[in-house]
Amino acid sequence: xxxxxxxxxxxxxxxxxxxxxxxxxxxxxxxxxxxxxxxxxxxxxxxxxxxxxxxxxxxxxxxxxxxxxxxxxxxxxxxxxxxxxxxxxxxxxxxxxxxxxxxxxxxxxxxxxxxxxxxxxxxxxxxxxxxxxxxxxxxxxxxxxxxxxxxxxxxxxxxxxxxxxxxxxxxxxxxxxxxxxxxxxxxxxxxxxxxxxxxxxxxxxxxxxxxxxxxxxxxxxxxxxxxxxxxxxxxxxxxxxxxxxxxxxxxxxxxxxxxxxxxxxxxxxxxxxxxxxxxxxxxxxxxxxxxxxxxxxxxxxxxxxxxxxxxxxxxxxxxxxxxxxxxxxxxxxxxxxxxxxxxxxxxxxxxxxxxxxxxxxxxxxxxxxxxxxxxxxxxxxxxxxxxxxxxxxxxxxxxxxxxxxxxxxxxxxxxxxxxxxxxxxxxxxxxxxxxxxxxxxxxxxxxxxxxxxxxxxxxxxxxxxxxxxxxxxxxxxxxxxxxxxxxxxxxxxxxxxxxxxxxxx
Numbered sequence: 001x002x003x004x005x006x007x008x009x010x011x012x013x014x015x016x017x018x019x020x021x022x023x024x025x026x027x028x029x030x031x032x033x034x035x036x037x038x039x040x041x042x043x044x045x046x047x048x049x050x051x052x053x054x055x056x057x058x059x060x061x062x063x064x065x066x067x068x069x070x071x072x073x074x075x076x077x078x079x080x081x082x083x084x085x086x087x088x089x090x091x092x093x094x095x096x097x098x099x100x101x102x103x104x105x106x107x108x109x110x111x112x113x114x115x116x117x118x119x120x121x122x123x124x125x126x127x128x129x130x131x132x133x134x135x136x137x138x139x140x141x142x143x144x145x146x147x148x149x150x151x152x153x154x155x156x157x158x159x160x161x162x163x164x165x166x167x168x169x170x171x172x173x174x175x176x177x178x179x180x181x182x183x184x185x186x187x188x189x190x191x192x193x194x195x196x197x198x199x200x201x202x203x204x205x206x207x208x209x210x211x212x213x214x215x216x217x218x219x220x221x222x223x224x225x226x227x228x229x230x231x232x233x234x235x236x237x238x239x240x241x242x243x244x245x246x247x248x249x250x251x252x253x254x255x256x257x258x259x260x261x262x263x264x265x266x267x268x269x270x271x272x273x274x275x276x277x278x279x280x281x282x283x284x285x286x287x288x289x290x291x292x293x294x295x296x297x298x299x300x301x302x303x304x305x306x307x308x309x310x311x312x313x314x315x316x317x318x319x320x321x322x323x324x325x326x327x328x329x330x331x332x333x334x335x336x337x338x339x340x341x342x343x344x345x346x347x348x349x350x351x352x353x354x355x356x357x358x359x360x361x362x363x364x365x366x367x368x369x370x371x372x373x374x375x376x377x378x379x380x381x382x383x384x385x386x387x388x389x390x391x392x393x394x395x396x397x398x399x400x401x402x403x404x405x406x407x408x409x410x411x412x413x414x415x416x417x418x419x420x421x422x423x424x425x426x427x428x429x430x431x432x433x434x435x436x437x438x439x440x441x442x443x444x445x446x447x448x449x450x451x452x453x454x455x456x457x458x459x460x461x462x463x464x465x466x467x468x469x470x471x472x473x474x475x476x477x478x479x480x481x482x483x484x485x486x487x488x489x490x491x492x493x494x495x496x497x498x499x500x501x502x503x504x505x
Contacts, residue, residue, distance in 0.1 A: 017493065019033075028046075039076070072092050083128035098113040110151035143161075158189070161185065184209055190203035208233065209235075224248070227245075264284060277327050281312050283311075285310050312331070333366060337358060357383050384402070384404075440497065441499075443488055
């Protein structure tokens with residue numbers, strides 16, 4: 001897509017009144033849908049409190065307050081006239097927890113607490129202006145706040161954002177379709193850090209204005225190209241970028257196609273940098289993608305190979321992050337990879353399985369990296385195998401999932417080599433069982449990491465070396481070795497035949 005990520009197309013109109021009641025071992029959820037004439041409304045309420053669960057299941061953390069969260073969402077759809085559709089979606093989330101964590105520098109236990117509040121509103125309207133032109137207008141607002149406390153220090157971050165978008169499209173003739181539009185982003189970020197002695201406050205405001213256009217050209221019934229471009233201007237960076245993009249697709253037969261894509265993609269530097277300086281430029285990625293897809297008789301195959309060239313990545317040449325002179329756009333990097341996906345619903349009677357695999361070769365010279373190196377988030381090999389089987393006589397759906405990720409790198413300050421250490425291989429074997437007690441009532445149980453694979457996500461290190469000259473460290477581990485879920489899922493409709501079985505993973 002040549003426009004941004006603001007959704008203009010959301011879920012279609014529901015077909016009936018429905019009430020879903022879910023009672024889980026971590027909390028309840030209620031979702032209801034009501035239809036009228038040309039409209040419908042859906043509301044969802046969710047509450048989670050892990051304290052009762054954690055009283056029963058051994059934990060790896062010393063929790064002072066177990067994770068607790070509440071959320072609410074509402075979705076409204078209203079058809080207008082012959083072609084119009086108005087959609088509104090709003091959500092609110094609030095969550096918090098507190099635990100005792102070892103301060104490796106001071107060699108003592110300190111309290112760490114995190115709270116988050118998020119509100120999101122999105123509305124869109126789409127209609128045909130005449131037989132050729134279609135217009136879509138959308139607007140969104142988001143507000144997000146993080147509250148973090150650690151050993152008497154307080155860190156707060158608040159984000160507010162607005163997004164307006166207008167698009168138009170016109171099928172100029174049987175072979176050419178035009179799409180274009182413009183949008184405005186407003187983003188305001190404020191961070192405050194308070195210690196016993198001082199308080200530091202930083203903030204920035206940015207307005208981004210963008211325009212985009214593309215033409216979809218059918219050279220034949222089997223070959224289509226999409227040519228377009230996007231231009232953006234940032235009021236805070238005082239920079240403008242231009243991004244050309246091209247895609248092409250060949251329909252090989254009725255069940256398969258081959259496609260390619262090329263384009264430039266820009267993004268603003270991270271908030272953690274912009275909060276201290278606007279003397280930066282856009283970061284840029286050049287994408288080169290080849291893909292193949294086939295879908296026939298319940299079997300689907302998708303493959304993709306890609307190369308991404310990163311430039312203008314932000315670097316900082318000092319750990320004094322609050323000094324704006326240390327930041328520049330001298331960073332670079334690359335990513336090359338392969339994605340495979342296979343799903344088969346036909347070969348095994350009452351069975352459904354899929355396999356996904358990804359290979360990633362990537363390096364970055366950015367942030368405070370001293371050299372081009374593999375970043376800490378990258379895992380070279382990732383594999384997921386999922387199998388679901390329906391046992392008719394038992395009225396049950398069984399599922400088993402296996403997840404594998406090859407080791408990731410991390411930096412050990414005790415080593416002379418940067419990012420030279422590796423985590424453990426990540427593995428998890430998860431199982432689930434869903435029993436259709438009645439057509440609209442499901443009993444569900446699930447367990448993650450059944451074999452108890454040892455899982456670590458790297459290591460934390462002290463800020464300063466000890467008397468022996470070494471930085472003390474501890475493993476970063478999950479909150480528990482396994483996670484258990486027990487649930488009852490109830491669906492109420494007029495016919496009483498609907499259920500949530502298709503939503504269970």
